[in-house]
Amino acid sequence: MRFDVVTIFPNLITDAAAYGVLGRAIEQNLIQLAAHDLRDWCHDRYRQVDDTPYGGGPGMVMKPEPFFEAVEQLRGDKSHVVLLSPQGQLLNHGLARSLSECEHLILLCGRYEGVDERVRSALVDQEVSVGDYVLSGGEFAALVLLDSVSRLVDGVLGNDTSVDQESHTQNLLEYPQYTRPAQYRSMAVPVDLAEGHHEQIRLWRRREALRRTLERRPDLLARAALTDEDWRLLGEL
Numbered sequence: 001m002r003f004d005v006v007t008i009f010p011n012l013i014t015d016a017a018a019y020g021v022l023g024r025a026i027e028q029n030l031i032q033l034a035a036h037d038l039r040d041w042c043h044d045r046y047r048q049v050d051d052t053p054y055g056g057g058p059g060m061v062m063k064p065e066p067f068f069e070a071v072e073q074l075r076g077d078k079s080h081v082v083l084l085s086p087q088g089q090l091l092n093h094g095l096a097r098s099l100s101e102c103e104h105l106i107l108l109c110g111r112y113e114g115v116d117e118r119v120r121s122a123l124v125d126q127e128v129s130v131g132d133y134v135l136s137g138g139e140f141a142a143l144v145l146l147d148s149v150s151r152l153v154d155g156v157l158g159n160d161t162s163v164d165q166e167s168h169t170q171n172l173l174e175y176p177q178y179t180r181p182a183q184y185r186s187m188a189v190p191v192d193l194a195e196g197h198h199e200q201i202r203l204w205r206r207r208e209a210l211r212r213t214l215e216r217r218p219d220l221l222a223r224a225a226l227t228d229e230d231w232r233l234l235g236e237l
């Protein structure tokens, strides 16, 4: 899968993407990532990417021409163009999954007060937000999208089953995890986990995943596909 990110801070993207799972996926060529400087498509001597808004008001608006020229140069038959913006569709596991099925994503990062509306209406296929808060630019949002989408690409996590068991894949939060020592500052690892048999451990984990989701994210639980056993475990809680 290929990502092209258009931004005024290309190094921010490539530097941050060089670590961990994403960094390894790029090294192994499972993911191709290029970050492009939006100013490369400016033609004036100051390489200006923004201008004052029509109608007045505070702040600056990003000009349409550099975005149009960038996308026209980078786009192929299978490209999907995404603008990161707080007005977009909220990113969740389902959206990350569907974006991971694209062959080529072009991510456009805005800055300043916003982006000329013609970029949205005539260039962009989809607008994506990473949460109901405003960042000072789309770069960190693009990195969140890049990371969450890349780990769903075949081969990136190595072990396919790990995504299926992760939090949010099943609309459940994860069960608590422990490692050694069994006792730390008077806090003990739950006995079912430390000494339990396979089935006991499985039930404990499922019950705790359900408990957490019920307590913290009842909205998720409402969307989870619950089995008869889950309903019984929930009843016990």
Ligand code: ADE
Residues within 6 Å of the ligand: 084, 085, 086, 128, 129, 130, 131, 132, 133, 134, 135, 136, 137, 138, 141
């Ligand atoms: N740019 C600024 N805020 C953003 C957000 N919440 N999501 C995506 N892009 C953004």
